[in-house]
Amino acid sequence: MEYFLQTPQWGQFQRSLGRTVHEESGPGWHFLAIEEKNPAGKVLYAPYGPVAESLQAFDAALAALSALARKCGAAFVRIEPVSAGFETAEADSLLRSRGLRPAPTSQQPELSWIVDLDQDFKDVLAAMKPVNRNLYRNIHKKDVTFRSSQDPQDIRILLNFLHMTARRSGFKPQSDEYLTQVARSLMPAGAATLFIAERHGGPIAAALVYDSADTRTYAHAALDDAHRKLSAGIPLVVTLMADAKERGLKFVDLWGVAPEDQPDHKWAGFTAFKKSFGGRGIAYPGTWDLPVNRLRYGAYQVARKAREKLRTLRS
Template sequence: MDYFLQGPAWAGFQRALGRTVHEQAGPGWSFLAVEESNPAGKLLYAPYGPVAGTLPAFDAALAALTELARRCGAVFVRIEPVAAGFGAADADAVLRSRGLRPAPANQQPELSWIVDLDRDFKDVLAGMKPVNRNLYRNIHKKGVTFRSSQDPAEVAVLLEFLHLTAARNGFKPQSDEYLRQVARSLMPAGAATLFIAELEGTPIAAALAYDSADTRTYAHAALDDTHRKLSAGIPLLVTLMADAKEKGLQHVDLWGVAPADQPDHKWAGFTAFKKSFGGRGIAYPGTWDLPVRKLRYGGYQLARKGAQAAAKLFKALRSRLPR
C-alpha cells in the first residue's frame, strides 16, 4: 500500500499550512517529516513513515532522520513505521533495540480497516452486508443521487454536516480553516475528492477522501440527521469505493477501528459500520519516539509523568469530597 501521509500532495498541504517539511530518499527508503513542537521543544514527525523495503533500509532512513534532527535542532524524532521491512508483531523488539520508545499516545490509528479492490467490483459488493448492497442498488428509487466534486468551495457542504454531527454527538471536528486548506491544496490537484449524496438536488451527506498512488483513504464524513432514515452514508461510501475502482486504485482505507476485544471502545460504533463493507484489518506498530537530545527528552518525559500523576491524585481527592 502507498500511504498518503508520506506522499507529495501531503507535503504540499503541510507547506500550505506554513509548516517546514523535509523529504529525503535513499536506496530502498524515503521519508516525509514535518517540523512540530511540544513542551520538549522541536520535533520531527514522520506520519506513517519512514517507508523502507528492508530492515537495513529502515536503519538508513533512521540514520538520515537522526542527522536531520541534529541539524535542525530537534529534541527527538517521532515515527510510525507502517511499511519498514518488519511487521507489527516484531516492532517492539526491533524498535526498542534501536533506542526508540513508545510515544505517549499514538498520533495515527494503530488499527485500520482495508477494503481491497483488486477484483471485480461485484465481488467487492458480495463481501458487504446485504443491507449495504441493497441500499447502493436501490436508494435511487427514493430520489437520492450521488456526485463527486473537486471544487474546493464545495467543502462547505461537508463542514455544515460536521457542525451538526459535532453538536449532536459532542465531539470536536477538525477546524473549518484546516479542512478548507485541505480542499484548496488537495482537491484541484486531484489528491482529494468530495462525494455528496443529494435528495432531489439537496445535499444530505458528504464524505472527503484522499488518494495516493494505489489507495483511497476515507477521511471525513457526516450527514444531515433530518434524513438519517435514508442511511445515505452507506451507499455514499460504496459510491466512493466504486469510483476508486474505476480510477484503478487497489485499496480503500477506512481508517481507524477499535480492537476486536474492546466492545466498549469509543470507536466501537463506527467500527461496526466500517466492517459491514467487508475487508480486512491491519495492525501498525504505533507511534514511537527516538530521542536525539536525550537529557532534554528525559526531562520532558519526567515532567509529563509528573503532571499525569498529579492530575490522577487530584481526581481521586476530588471524588472523596462531600457533595
C-alpha cells in the first residue's frame, strides 16, 4: 500500500499551508517530513513514514532523517513506520534498539480497516453485510443518485453536513479553512475527490477521499440530518469503492478503527460502520520519537509529565 501522507501531493498541500516540507529518497527508501513546533521547539514529523523496503533501507532513512533534523535545528524526529521493512509484531524491540521512544500519543491511527479491491467487485460486495449490498443495489428506487466532483467549490456541500453533525453530536471536525485548502490544493490535481449523494437534485450526503497510486483513503464524510433514514452514507461508500476499482486501485483504506476489546471506545460506532463493508484490520507500530538534541528532548519530557501530573491533580 502507498500511504497518502507520504506522497508528493500531500507535500504540495502542506506547503500550501505555509509549512516547510522535506522530501528525500535513497536506495529502497523515501520520506516526506514536515517541520512542526511543540514545547521542545522544532520537530521533524514523517506521518506514516519513512517508507522502506528492508530493515537496512529503514536504517538509511533514519540516518537521513537524523541528519536533516540536525541541519534544520529540530530537537527530535517523530516517525510512524507503517511500511518500513519489518513486521509490526517486532517493531517495539527494533525501534527501541535504535534509540527510538514511544511518543506520548499516536498522531495517526494505530489500527485501520482495509478493503481489498484486487478481486472481482462482486466478491467485494459478497463480503459486505446484506443490508449494505441491498442499499447499494436498490437506493435508486428512492430517487437517490450519486456523482463525483473535483471542483473545489463543492467542498461547501461537505462543510455544511459536517456542521450539522457537529451540532448534533458535539463532534469537532477539521476547520472550514483547512478543508477548503485541501480542496483547492488536491482536487484539481486529481488527488482528492468528493462523492455526493443527491435526491431530487439536492445533496443529502458527501464523502471526501484521497488517492495514492494504489490506495483510496476515506477521509471525511457527513450527511443531511433530514435524510438520515435513507442511510445514503452506506451506498455512497460502496459507490466510491466501485469507482476506485474501476480506476485500478487495489485498496480502500477506511481509516482508523477502535480495538476489538474496547466496546466503549469513542470510535466504536463508526468502527462497526466501517467493518460492515467487509475487509480486514491492520495494525501499525504507532508514533515514535528519535531524540536528536537529547537535552531539549529530555526537558520536553519532564515538562510534559509535569503538565500531566498537574492535570491529574486538578481533576
